[in-house]
Amino acid sequence: MAASIFNSQPFLAADMSKIKEQLLAHLQNEVFCRLGVSPVHGIGVFAVRTIPMGENPLASRVNYKEVKFSHAELKKLPRGVRKEIETFCYFDKDAVFVPEIGMNSMNMAIYLNHSKDPNVRYRKNGQLKTLKDIKAGEELFLDYDQSYGEKHTFN
Secondary structure: OEEOOOOOOEEOHHHHHHHHHHHHHHHHHOOOEEEEEOOOOOEEEEEOOOEOOOOOOOOOOOOOOEEEEEHHHHOOOOHHHHHHHHHHOEEOOOEEEEEOOOOOOOOHHHHOEEOOOOOEEEOOOOOEEEOOOEOOOOEOEEOHHHHHOOOOOOO
16 A cells, blocks of 8 residues: 555555546646736736636635634734734634635635736635636736725725
């Protein structure tokens, strides 16, 4: 039996074959993006190949939910951790939503930059959808106002 370097649980050869098959299908059919330096702001999400209209450009094999916390519940966390949560997690005046997978795993969607002429948007089910074909090398943009239901201003 082989063991993963990330997990001490051994895999049976049959299990590994199925995992490899699923992973290859994901790589072939669902990997469209990379992170890169954005000319708009900081880090952005860029297409590594053409992404067809209607596609979820950031489909992941990791499914998770966000956990709702009050601001008070997070107040005693170390300052640096609170800053990461403020930077990368959705929050409003009443609550903060932290991914159940924690802060050491990443969802590329947090690097989508804002545009009033977006090429992706969130569906009602929370998954992203491309609004048009996106060419390789093109940056993906989300309209924060439309997606989060509030007005955003930037300096």
